[in-house]
Amino acid sequence: MMNTELKEALIAKLTALADDELILSHRLAGWTGHAPLLEEDIALANMAQDELGHATVWLELRRALDGSDPDRLAFFRDASEFRNCELLELPKGDWAFTMLRQYLFDVYEGLWLQAAQVSSYPPLAEAAAKVVREERFHIQHTQTWVERLGLGTKESHQRAQEALTVLWPYAQQLFAPEAGEDRLVAEGVVPDLEAIRERWLEITGRHLRASGLEPPPLDAYVPRSRQRHTEHLWSLLAEMQSVARWDAEARTW
């Protein structure tokens, strides 16, 4: 059994993981019916559905700890209570922006899940082993797109580089630990984000440069806390939560 302090920290961490997936899923779903190619429309709808599934996995782990209802958390919290990174709430932008953001997130998620498979908390280890199998398809897809955009036409290269320049600092927020996360790391419950970040920098750096793209210098950039959000989260939630708030008993899709 976990002590209260560790349990609280794990609940916060699971919430952050779930919120990242949930918000990104909604941004991806915004492409449905609007993607430049039918195949990509289908691909993004699949990825949105996968990320939503992953959010459910993390919220179910949280439910086992504190009995909270995943639907209540997703649809009845206000923006100030969400713990996702700002990276994921930014509007979908153009195709390059969507693909670059997804790539940067996928590599982080893949690395985190690989490391979390040896978690000392068995439910987390089991969930990570499940989710990483699905994430594989995302990484394969988005890293190919980064290469196509970076080495494609002059315009695709320019758009991809502009997207990377905006997204790169935001992406650093993925590696900022939650309060109490150091205790979870010490107990082997979750992987150390600093070690994940080193591998992420190496893998993304190599692939981006091979695709003709250059990550901007980070200089004195300090990642913001997950308690802070851009104004974009408010409008995102207004849309995402509208049906549930209008009719909380709606059950049929």
Added chain:
Amino acid sequence: MVSSVSSKQLWSVLSEIPDPEIPVVNVVEMGIVRDVQVSGGKATITMTPTFSGCPALAAIRESLEAAARQQGFAEVEVRTVLSPPWSTDWITPEARVKLERYGIAPPKPRRDGDLFLIQIEHSPTRCPKCGSLNTSVKNTFGPTLCKSIHVCNACLEPFESFKAV
């Protein structure tokens, strides 16, 4: 009423339940039902999700429960486990034949390659319509999370294939 149905009989009842998205195969031969326990008036069924975001999960859970209740179990518990993670390697040979006849190329054996290296298809996918191996991948994502879209260069028909997971 206490059901006299054995776990073996319940397994066979559950194998009548079609997969909601691919109705030619059932939820047992797809490897979704992992365990069936019967004790007195209670049935405990353990299932595992194929993909964690699969929208058919709720429908599958409900049909498992309804089928057990119909067999006279007063108490039915459907548990969901994530471990060991579902694999297409668990799909039975009979189900693979049914999938192919239905027009879906069955999954190849699962491989764990490096997550971050671009994986090249190591063997061609056979067209379920004409049997040709001269096929191309059109989309690694398909109409459901578990499938990809291909086209046959011989008979020119598009077809779906199960992703190896």
